[in-house]
Amino acid sequence: QVQLVESGGGLVQAGGSLRLSCAASGRTFSSTAMGWFRQTPGKERDIVAAISWTGGSTYYSDSVKGRFTISRDNAKNTVYLQMNSLKPEDTAVYYCAAGKSKLLSRSETFYDYWGQGTQVTVSS
Numbered sequence: 001q002v003q004l005v006e007s008g009g010g011l012v013q014a015g016g017s018l019r020l021s022c023a024a025s026g027r028t029f030s031s032t033a034m035g036w037f038r039q040t041p042g043k044e045r046d047i048v049a050a051i052s053w054t055g056g057s058t059y060y061s062d063s064v065k066g067r068f069t070i071s072r073d074n075a076k077n078t079v080y081l082q083m084n085s086l087k088p089e090d091t092a093v094y095y096c097a098a099g100k101s102k103l104l105s106r107s108e109t110f111y112d113y114w115g116q117g118t119q120v121t122v123s124s
Helices: none
Strands: 003-007 010-013 018-025 034-039 046-051 058-060 068-073 078-083 092-099 111-114 118-123
Touching: 003 092, 003 111, 018 034, 018 092, 018 118, 034 068, 034 078, 046 068, 046 078, 058 068
Parallel strands: 010 118
Antiparallel strands: 003 018, 018 078, 034 046, 034 092, 046 058, 068 078, 092 111, 092 118
8 A cells, every 4th residue: 555645735826836745655665656647627637747766767748848847855755846937727636646667657557556636726
């Protein structure tokens, strides 16, 4: 069993920044790829960013590339998503997910454990 707990969401004005954190327990975190996804009402959950087990490989969706940074601290069993230059279209519930292996994936089916989600709202 893996538990993922997200934090750091909230309300921010356009152009502002937020940092999401995801604390993991129950699996060897350091040998698991991690991902951040987001979802808005009525739409599918989409990948935002992913990171390999060492942090040496990362992936970003085109919509956040250059503005968001994913990172991890294996000593703290925590993965982060630094979000800068936020836009109203970034408003969503953000989910942290643990992958099934060390290598990152853009596919939702690769991830088998999910956090409860944290709301990010960007006002214009």
